[in-house]
Amino acid sequence: MPAGFRLPEPSRFFIPHPEIEGSAVARQRLIVRLLAYKVSFTLLVFIALLVIFQVFTPNHTFFQRPNLFALARLAPDLGIVALGVGILMICGEFDLSIASTIPMSSFVFVKLLGTGVPLGLNLVVTLCVGVIMGLGNGLLVTRTRLPSFILTLGTMLFWKGLLYAASRMMPIGIRSWLPAGSWLENMFVGIIGGVFPIQAIWFVGFAVLLAVMLHFTKFGNWIFVTGDNETAARAMGINTNLVKIISYVGVGVLCAVVGMMQCLRIESFTANQGVGFELKAIASAVVGGTSLMGGMGSVLGIFLGTLTIQMIENGMILLGLPAFGIGAFIGAVVILFAVLNKYISRFSTR
Amino acid sequence: MADVRSVSTGKPDDGYLVRMVGIDKYFGRVCALKGVDFRVKFNEIVSLVGDNGAGKSTLIKILSGFYTADRGEIYFEGKKAHIGTPRDAKALGIETVYQEQALAPHVSIPRNVFMGREITKVLGIMDGRRMHAESMRTIERLGLQIKDTGAVVEALSGGQRQGVAIARVLYFKAKLVILDEPTIALSVKESQQVMAFMKQLRSEGISVVFITHNLFHAFQIAERFVVLARGELLADVDRKDSSVEHLSQLVISGHHEEK
Amino acid sequence: MSDSAPVKSPDTRPNRGFIGSLRRTRSLSTFIIAAILFVLFSVFSPGKYFATPDNLQIFLATEAEFGIIALAVGVLMIAGEFDLSVGSVLAFCSLTFVRLFSAGVNGVLALFITILVGAAVGLFHGIITVKAQIPSFITTLGGLMLWRGITLFWSGGQQQGLELENIPGLYAAIGGAKIGFVPIQFVWVVGITLLVVFFMSYHKLGNWVYVTGDNKLAARAMGINTDRIKIACFVLVGVAVGFVSVMQLFRASTFTARAGDGLELSAVAAAVVGGTALSGGIGSIAGVFWGAMVISLIENGLVLMRIPYWWTFTVFGLIIIFSVILSKIIEARRMSVG
Numbered sequence: 032m033p034a035g036f037r038l039p040e041p042s043r044f045f046i047p048h049p050e051i052e053g054s055a056v057a058r059q060r061l062i063v064r065l066l067a068y069k070v071s072f073t074l075l076v077f078i079a080l081l082v083i084f085q086v087f088t089p090n091h092t093f094f095q096r097p098n099l100f101a102l103a104r105l106a107p108d109l110g111i112v113a114l115g116v117g118i119l120m121i122c123g124e125f126d127l128s129i130a131s132t133i134p135m136s137s138f139v140f141v142k143l144l145g146t147g148v149p150l151g152l153n154l155v156v157t158l159c160v161g162v163i164m165g166l167g168n169g170l171l172v173t174r175t176r177l178p179s180f181i182l183t184l185g186t187m188l189f190w191k192g193l194l195y196a197a198s199r200m201m202p203i204g205i206r207s208w209l210p211a212g213s214w215l216e217n218m219f220v221g222i223i224g225g226v227f228p229i230q231a232i233w234f235v236g237f238a239v240l241l242a243v244m245l246h247f248t249k250f251g252n253w254i255f256v257t258g259d260n261e262t263a264a265r266a267m268g269i270n271t272n273l274v275k276i277i278s279y280v281g282v283g284v285l286c287a288v289v290g291m292m293q294c295l296r297i298e299s300f301t302a303n304q305g306v307g308f309e310l311k312a313i314a315s316a317v318v319g320g321t322s323l324m325g326g327m328g329s330v331l332g333i334f335l336g337t338l339t340i341q342m343i344e345n346g347m348i349l350l351g352l353p354a355f356g357i358g359a360f361i362g363a364v365v366i367l368f369a370v371l372n373k374y375i376s377r378f379s380t381r
Numbered sequence: 382m383a384d385v386r387s388v389s390t391g392k393p394d395d396g397y398l399v400r401m402v403g404i405d406k407y408f409g410r411v412c413a414l415k416g417v418d419f420r421v422k423f424n425e426i427v428s429l430v431g432d433n434g435a436g437k438s439t440l441i442k443i444l445s446g447f448y449t450a451d452r453g454e455i456y457f458e459g460k461k462a463h464i465g466t467p468r469d470a471k472a473l474g475i476e477t478v479y480q481e482q483a484l485a486p487h488v489s490i491p492r493n494v495f496m497g498r499e500i501t502k503v504l505g506i507m508d509g510r511r512m513h514a515e516s517m518r519t520i521e522r523l524g525l526q527i528k529d530t531g532a533v534v535e536a537l538s539g540g541q542r543q544g545v546a547i548a549r550v551l552y553f554k555a556k557l558v559i560l561d562e563p564t565i566a567l568s569v570k571e572s573q574q575v576m577a578f579m580k581q582l583r584s585e586g587i588s589v590v591f592i593t594h595n596l597f598h599a600f601q602i603a604e605r606f607v608v609l610a611r612g613e614l615l616a617d618v619d620r621k622d623s624s625v626e627h628l629s630q631l632v633i634s635g636h637h638e639e640k
Numbered sequence: 641m642s643d644s645a646p647v648k649s650p651d652t653r654p655n656r657g658f659i660g661s662l663r664r665t666r667s668l669s670t671f672i673i674a675a676i677l678f679v680l681f682s683v684f685s686p687g688k689y690f691a692t693p694d695n696l697q698i699f700l701a702t703e704a705e706f707g708i709i710a711l712a713v714g715v716l717m718i719a720g721e722f723d724l725s726v727g728s729v730l731a732f733c734s735l736t737f738v739r740l741f742s743a744g745v746n747g748v749l750a751l752f753i754t755i756l757v758g759a760a761v762g763l764f765h766g767i768i769t770v771k772a773q774i775p776s777f778i779t780t781l782g783g784l785m786l787w788r789g790i791t792l793f794w795s796g797g798q799q800q801g802l803e804l805e806n807i808p809g810l811y812a813a814i815g816g817a818k819i820g821f822v823p824i825q826f827v828w829v830v831g832i833t834l835l836v837v838f839f840m841s842y843h844k845l846g847n848w849v850y851v852t853g854d855n856k857l858a859a860r861a862m863g864i865n866t867d868r869i870k871i872a873c874f875v876l877v878g879v880a881v882g883f884v885s886v887m888q889l890f891r892a893s894t895f896t897a898r899a900g901d902g903l904e905l906s907a908v909a910a911a912v913v914g915g916t917a918l919s920g921g922i923g924s925i926a927g928v929f930w931g932a933m934v935i936s937l938i939e940n941g942l943v944l945m946r947i948p949y950w951w952t953f954t955v956f957g958l959i960i961i962f963s964v965i966l967s968k969i970i971e972a973r974r975m976s977v978g
Contacts, residue, residue: 358789365781
């Protein structure tokens with residue numbers, strides 16, 4: 032095995048079966064023991080929702096091609112970002128500034144289009160925007176040792192103001208500089224064979240990459256340990272500040288990717304790209320079993336969690352609920368799952 | 382050297398302040414205490430020693446109301462006692478001084494001393510002047526001098542903080558004071574200071590139980606040593622029948638030495 | 641036995657009635673900042689409009705509404721928790737009152753019910769945070785979306801006007817009256833501030849709030865029910881929000897579903913600027929009062945100076961970041977002796 036790789040410990044994915052005395056095992060039903068696996072709970076919810084929406088939407092439009100296609104095109108926006116946010120949560124920090132990072136990268140991207148730089152360079156610079164903003168967050172959090180949610184709320188406001196000032200809140204179309212059919216568009220928002228949106232492949236691709244990193248590599252272990260017990264991690268020589276900074280940069284880069292993807296897809300920059308994402312991303316992670324305290328979570332969980340959240344939003348629209356209600360629902364879902372996670376973990380790690 | 386295994390006589394009020402009889406405590410499958418008898422006389426200092434996991438902390442947490450024993454009884458001043466919460470213990474006169482002293486760092490000394498039991502005038506409004514006077518008087522009684530009486534606790538040294546915590550239990554007329562590793566984070570000089578506080582408590586008629594790893598400290602001021610090992614009572618010796626070597630032998634080996 | 645360990649003296653002037661002189665210093669410096677800003681805007685606002693009676697009255701009234709909520713948020717932060725939902729709950733309570741009142745419910749009764757609704761929301765947040773041990777910023781972040789969504793849903797995003805002629809007494813008491821030059825809202829905030837200052841400094845429950853935030857385990861060991869204290873603080877925030885929602889309604893005489901947007905961050909900023917620690921246990925109520933004044937001055941001042949409103953975001957972002965850093969530095973300097 033190459034250096035740095037090791038087989039994943041089962042405890043990363045699953046909560047191991049609790050040590051139970053002889054007679055108690057008989058009393059534990061299979062279902063209840065299966066529930067001890069956090070990811071399987073998310074899966075259950077996911078499947079349940081799938082069924083519910085399919086049954087209740089008018090004409091059962093939910094599980095049909097047009098809707099699934101829409102889902103596959105939209106979910107990756109949230110999903111790719113949620114992967115980063117979730118991993119950051121595992122190492123014990125939060126980032127509430129993604130709603131500013133996403134449109135900011137989109138803005139830079141469009142502005143660069145206007146200057147005619149080669150697309151490849153544009154791509155690199157846009158990603159760098161994400162790096163810079165992530166680095167800013169990471170340095171701020173690690174140097175000041177202050178609660179990350181307050182600091183990133185601060186940076187969110189800071190960048191928001193700059194963005195609004197620079198863009199005057201006006202949307203900017205891309206077509207004047209970027210004729211349709213460019214390689215960049217095909218790469219990021221193209222549709223394979225006319226049926227399958229490429230964003231979905233990016234989402235799955237990122238998920239697989241990050242899953243390998245998180246669950247199989249040394250660095251991934253460092254992420255878990257930093258979130259679980261930072262003092263212990265430091266004592267073992269792990270540079271926890273670096274771990275956190277890298278995680279923040281990761282979030283920044285993923286936000287830049289999504290900002291650009293969105294821009295290409297809707298063919299313009301708008302200042303309210305990514306609005307509400309910070310809570311949705313946390314919701315996706317929480318629904319996927321990520322602990323709010325850090326140290327626990329899985330990429331698979333975040334993946335399923337994103338699909339669940341996106342599905343809820345999508346399903347509610349199909350069911351005819353007004354858009355206003357969705358935000359409320361997401362809020363309720365976060366609270367509900369945060370509580371549920373607590374009780375599941377309390378139950379399964381006896 | 383003889384070590385004496387204590388036997389419960391089953392008769393209440395035989396001159397003991399505290400008698401814990403046949404205490405069992407389980408955490409899930411793990412047995413923390415099994416059949417432990419523990420007694421404290423009036424006006425004595427007892428040291429509770431033993432290696433990690435022996436059950437010392439668990440035993441005193443039962444006595445101070447944090448845990449409830451699964452089996453066994455507690456007698457206080459000869460009467461059977463039910464200690465379900467820390468408030469029950471305090472009501473009886475059992476006070477605990479914790480490792481981290483249970484002090485609020487950014488709050489003044491009087492407010493710390495009276496935390497939760499503030500002296501109030503009408504309607505819950507605090508009597509700051511009395512709180513200040515009473516707390517300072519008690520601190521002096523203990524032999525501790527604090528130069529800046531308006532300071533917040535954070536500004537005090539480790540020994541002084543321990544003193545404040547002990548002054549707290551002294552003021553509230555504790556009959557039994559339990560100290561969990563009182564000297565663990567302190568310098569040599571501060572440790573001596575805290576041990577002087579403990580002697581002061583005893584001279585006020587209060588009994589003291591303290592847990593420690595430091596057998597030298599234990600031997601300096603305790604009159605009796607109770608050794609726990611793996612959840613069971615291993616030995617209960619008076620100072621005159623023991624020595625530091627003897628104690629450490631018991632603690633390390635975890636069982637009686639060959640006679 | 642004398643204590644001969646030399647004590648490197650941090651700033652610990654004798655206790656003179658407020659808790660710890662350092663808190664006084666912090667509220668004093670916040671007051672100074674507020675005063676400076678006041679003078680600056682009076683002088684530099686175009687046409688010196690800031691200091692005119694018209695503007696000042698509006699300013700004091702809006703500042704008061706904000707200040708009352710900031711006080712409650714400050715108390716909650718001293719207890720060690722956060723509430724990021726206050727803006728949304730404000731809108732929700734606002735709508736509640738409007739619906740009740742339009743349905744014919746007596747004004748005073750509607751006010752009480754609205755306050756109760758706010759308290760109930762606070763209770764909800766508090767119980768979930770404390771009993772399920774979810775970090776309060778997550779619970780209330782969820783609440784932020786939840787209550788805003790419900791408000792939008794219930795109101796259909798529509799504005800709704802209020803007919804206030806029928807309740808002249810109530811209106812005067814909360815919205816319309818003036819004492820000389822000063823609008824009644826400001827009288828309310830000053831009164832409430834004095835009350836809360838007194839309570840936190842002199843009442844035993846005030847001490848319990850401080851120690852709960854400072855060292856929760858110590859408080860519990862001393863028999864204080866920290867769960868109840870925290871939940872009570874959440875309810876306090878809810879009550880404040882309920883009350884202010886009606887106050888604001890009376891002043892604007894219209895309900896808008898977007899009311900209170902961004903309020904939560906400003907409230908936290910006000911508390912932090914006023915010296916409240918993010919970790920709990922430290923804070924002066926007077927400081928929060930002046931902190932709210934500072935924040936409101938900046939908001940009002942930026943508008944008057946014709947600075948586009950989007951710069952307020954950036955300014956607030958910077959204020960939040962620098963205030964929390966400053967608080968930490970001050971705290972670190974205080975702790976010279978371990």
